[in-house]
Amino acid sequence: MATPTRYAPDRGLTVRMTATMFLLGLVFVAFVALIIGIMSAAHASAGAIIFIAVIFGGGSAFLSLFYSDKIALAAAGAREVSPQEAPQLHGIVDRLCALADMPKPRVAIAPTRMPNAFATGRNSKNSVLCVTDGLLRYSDLTQEELEGVLAHELSHVAHKDVQVMTYASLLAIVAGLLVRFAFYSEIFGGGRRGGNNSQAALLIPLIMLGSALVYAISFLLIRLLSRYRELAADRSGALLTQNPSALMSALTKVSQGMNRIPTQDLRAAEPLNAFYFTPAMKLTRGGGGGKSLSALFSTHPSLEKRIEQLEKIQRELSQPGAGNPRGIQ
Amino acid sequence: MGILDTLFGRTKPVQPKLDDLFGLPSAAVQLEAATGFKPTGSGSVSFRAAEGRPFADIQKEVLELLDMDNGKPGAGLPVEVTKDSYGYTWIVSNHLSDEMDVLVTDLHAVNSALVDGGFGPQLLCTLVAFSDDNHRRLSLVYLYKRGTFYPFAPVPGSQDRRDNALELQVKGILGEDLKIEQDLARWFPVWGAPGL
Numbered sequence: 001m002a003t004p005t006r007y008a009p010d011r012g013l014t015v016r017m018t019a020t021m022f023l024l025g026l027v028f029v030a031f032v033a034l035i036i037g038i039m040s041a042a043h044a045s046a047g048a049i050i051f052i053a054v055i056f057g058g059g060s061a062f063l064s065l066f067y068s069d070k071i072a073l074a075a076a077g078a079r080e081v082s083p084q085e086a087p088q089l090h091g092i093v094d095r096l097c098a099l100a101d102m103p104k105p106r107v108a109i110a111p112t113r114m115p116n117a118f119a120t121g122r123n124s125k126n127s128v129l130c131v132t133d134g135l136l137r138y139s140d141l142t143q144e145e146l147e148g149v150l151a152h153e154l155s156h157v158a159h160k161d162v163q164v165m166t167y168a169s170l171l172a173i174v175a176g177l178l179v180r181f182a183f184y185s186e187i188f189g190g191g192r193r194g195g196n197n198s199q200a201a202l203l204i205p206l207i208m209l210g211s212a213l214v215y216a217i218s219f220l221l222i223r224l225l226s227r228y229r230e231l232a233a234d235r236s237g238a239l240l241t242q243n244p245s246a247l248m249s250a251l252t253k254v255s256q257g258m259n260r261i262p263t264q265d266l267r268a269a270e271p272l273n274a275f276y277f278t279p280a281m282k283l284t285r286g287g288g289g290g291k292s293l294s295a296l297f298s299t300h301p302s303l304e305k306r307i308e309q310l311e312k313i314q315r316e317l318s319q320p321g322a323g324n325p326r327g328i329q
Numbered sequence: 330m331g332i333l334d335t336l337f338g339r340t341k342p343v344q345p346k347l348d349d350l351f352g353l354p355s356a357a358v359q360l361e362a363a364t365g366f367k368p369t370g371s372g373s374v375s376f377r378a379a380e381g382r383p384f385a386d387i388q389k390e391v392l393e394l395l396d397m398d399n400g401k402p403g404a405g406l407p408v409e410v411t412k413d414s415y416g417y418t419w420i421v422s423n424h425l426s427d428e429m430d431v432l433v434t435d436l437h438a439v440n441s442a443l444v445d446g447g448f449g450p451q452l453l454c455t456l457v458a459f460s461d462d463n464h465r466r467l468s469l470v471y472l473y474k475r476g477t478f479y480p481f482a483p484v485p486g487s488q489d490r491r492d493n494a495l496e497l498q499v500k501g502i503l504g505e506d507l508k509i510e511q512d513l514a515r516w517f518p519v520w521g522a523p524g525l
Contacts, residue, residue: 014337021336083518087489094517095415099377099453101343101474104514144416159338232338239342242379242451318381 010235017228021168024221028171031214038207049181049207057174065166069106069121069128076118078110078130089136092147093129096154100240105129105157113138115254117277119153120162127157141250148247149254149277151237158236161229168225172218178211220296227301234306235313242317244310251310254278255303278303342450346476347440349508353457353469354429356478356506363502366459366467371524372432373421374439375413375453387446388418391439395422411523417453421524432457440473456481458525467495468525469507470516477510478503481519491518 035050064071073080083090090107097104105119105127115134121127135141135149156162182204238244255278278300295302334341357368378384388410395408409421422435436455443452452473459467467482480499482492496516500509510516519525 014339017337084489087520091415091518091520095377095417095453098472098474098515098517099343099450100340103512104517143414147416155338155340158340160335161338164335164338229338236338236340240340242377242384245380314380317379317383319383 013228013231013235017225017232020221020225020228024168024171024218024225027214027218027221031171031175031210034207034210034214038203049185049204050178053174053177053181057177058170061166061170061173065122065163068162068166069126072118072120073108073110073128073130076110076112076130076132078108078128080106080108080128088143089131089150092143092150093154096147096151096240100154100158102154102158105154107131109133109136115141117149117153119156121157122163123160124157127162129153129157135254141253142246144241144243144246145250145253147241148237148243148250151240152233152247152277153237155233155236155240156229159229159232161233165222165226165229168222169218172215172222175211175215175218179208179215182208182211223297223299226299230300231306231309234309238310238313244314244317248307248310248314251278251303251306343474344449345440345444345452345473347437347444347473349476349478350433350437350440350455350471352507353433353471356469356503357429357457357459359506360459360499360502364498365461366465366499367461368426368429368432369458369460369524370424370426370428370432371421372424372436372455372457373419373522373524374436374455375417375419375519375522376443376448377416377451377453378412378418379448379451383446384448384451387442387448391420391442394438394442395420395435409523413521413523419523423524429457454519456519456522456524465492465495466525467499468519468522469499469503470519472510472515475510475515476508477515478507479510479516481516481525483518483520483525489518489520 038047038050072078081089086107086109089109093104093107103124105121105124106129108128108130110130110132112132113134114132115138117129117131117135119127119129129150131150135146141149185204234247238247241247300306333339360366361368378388392408392410407423409423411419411421413419420439422432424432424435436457440452440455443449454473455471456468457471459469461467464485465482466485467480469478470481471478480496480503482495482499484490484492503509
């Protein structure tokens with residue numbers, strides 16, 4: 001590329017994300033192999049269970065992807081706002097979209113006191129960017145900090161995170177359904193079969209066990225992937241506004257604000273957690289191993305991790321040598 | 330964005346397109362002939378200042394460059410720098426109404442300095458102001474990332490209202506001279522832009 005640029009790609013993050021997706025793919029292949037093995041054992045009831053789980057799982061994933069904007073807005077009780085109603089918010093989004101050369105998403109406000117923001121929608125044409133009332137009014141964010149939050153959310157839209165995460169969780173949804181179906185068929189179907197087929201008696205528990213294992217592994221991998229996507233969105237957002245400091249202070253302020261809010265509000269917000277700017281509910285457990293466990297299950301990286309990354313970008317931006325910029329290979 | 334960028338959650342910074350800016354002088358003539366709108370001689374470049382020393386240095390360089398080729402001592406500084414309420418910096422260059430090509434050269438100097446310093450992705454838009462005998466205001470806004478123009482006409486004396494009829498009229502008139510942004514959703518308003 002001939003044009004000088006000051007953006008250095010983060011290879012470490014790319015490598016980690018590739019590894020996570022590779023592992024997810026590996027689990028997927030192993031799972032398909034297991035299913036094919038079971039199918040080839042030609043047991044009708046096992047085949048039917050798998051078929052139904054794939055149809056149900058795939059169907060529900062497709063529906064939630066297709067209606068993700070409407071579902072999330074309804075769950076948050078949010079309302080789309082026009083530029084006349086929220087000129088400042090629209091103004092910031094307008095400018096960020098012009099900088100990033102991306103189509104402007106719809107803008108919505110959720111009447112929640114909890115300061116937060118999320119973006120959703122199956123593609124950039126159908127995406128919605130939603131901020132809570134709390135973020136606009138009660139969190140005393142400055143204009144630049146608010147802009148940092150919005151740039152983070154716009155990066156989620158640009159990275160197509162809703163799509164990527166839906167595809168990534170497809171497997172876990174199917175596996176989870178299989179566990180349930182196999183369990184029920186064991187209970188209700190067990191008596192009818194009688195003792196004529198000892199292979200069949202083994203097959204259903206095998207599906208259950210395999211699916212449970214796949215579910216557990218892919219669940220952890222999906223959470224890991226989600227944390228990497230958050231870091232990537234932080235990074236792209238900070239590079240878009242060229243103001244990592246504002247994003248850092250916004251993160252700090254918003255997560256402090258989160259801690260001040262009563263628990264009941266937070267529980268109500270839990271289903272939307274994965275989309276939020278900072279998670280509304282933290283898996284905190286007492287005791288020694290609690291912290292690492294919650295880090296493993298969390299959809300968002302810890303505040304320290306996010307700030308550490310932004311500090312790195314900050315240092316890159318303050319480096320002298322504007323006349324001798326690095327190029328992207 | 331390619332599929333790999335989507336998978337890895339990367340966004341490539343978008344580099345600005347600069348050349349179409351030079352279509353402005355002939356478009357201004359066309360506009361005056363068709364509607365009576367004349368250039369006010371004022372134009373501005375809007376960009377997002379990056380934090381850190383390197384950007385501050387470049388910004389200083391740009392200002393010195395523009396003031397140097399002014400060449401009229403005592404005539405007052407033709408270049409102003411303002412920061413708007415959204416945190417974007419505007420460099421406003423003022424010339425005489427008939428010096429459209431000088432103005433465009435000035436604006437282009439800002440662009441090239443930022444692009445050469447590696448800050449091309451920071452450019453937001455450039456704006457050239459027009460007005461007619463009834464004091465109606467019109468501006469042509471150039472979107473760097475798209476390489477397209479769009480008209481923005483605030484209704485004088487009223488808050489946050491645009492003269493859409495005038496804007497669409499201008500779109501029709503200049504359609505052949507300039508690359509006009511076809512996606513109307515990207516015609517974002519720049520209320521209170523300096524130089525307008």
